[in-house]
Amino acid sequence: MAFESGALDMTLAAAAGDDAALMAELRLAFVESARRQLDLLKRARCDGNWVVAAMRLKGLAASFHAGELSDLAEEALVCAPGEPTVVRKIEAVIDKFAAN
Template identity: 45%
Template sequence: MAYDPGAIDATLAATVGDEPALIVELRLAFITGAERTLGLMELAGGNVDEWRGAALRLHGLAASFGAVRLMTLARSAIDGRPGDLSTVAKLRRAIARL
């Protein structure tokens, strides 16, 4: 799956129109929310319910903003091993690329 750096901006522009300041604000809110949710996954450690709950939230957040790569990685985390550091690192990189 290819990384599309404009997907989030296109999704936001389709939603709010030609409002650059609002797009920037919403993008920042999305990234902050994704980082916060990833933090919850890290705090969950090996707790299956907390890990999966946070991964589901991250998946939904990514889906609502059109962040396909992040959504795919979050989907894998839902079914993956709770507390997996490799998964966390992949998610962190995907968020940083946004």
């Protein structure tokens, strides 16, 4: 799965216009929210909490047109709570969004 932030960047640009500070603020808000959901995924010990965190992450990703993150959240929905492989993949994608 190749990392692409183009759709996220376009969504942020559409919301922020030419305001670079606002675009940076929106990106930070997206990343912080995604990290909160990742934290909930990491701490989930039952199916219900895992599913809620994955669905929230998927909704956030969809709202910002972050397709790769949405796909990984969907993958998490079919995994057992705490599945380390999907958690690591989600964390890596969020870190890449934060670095851009």
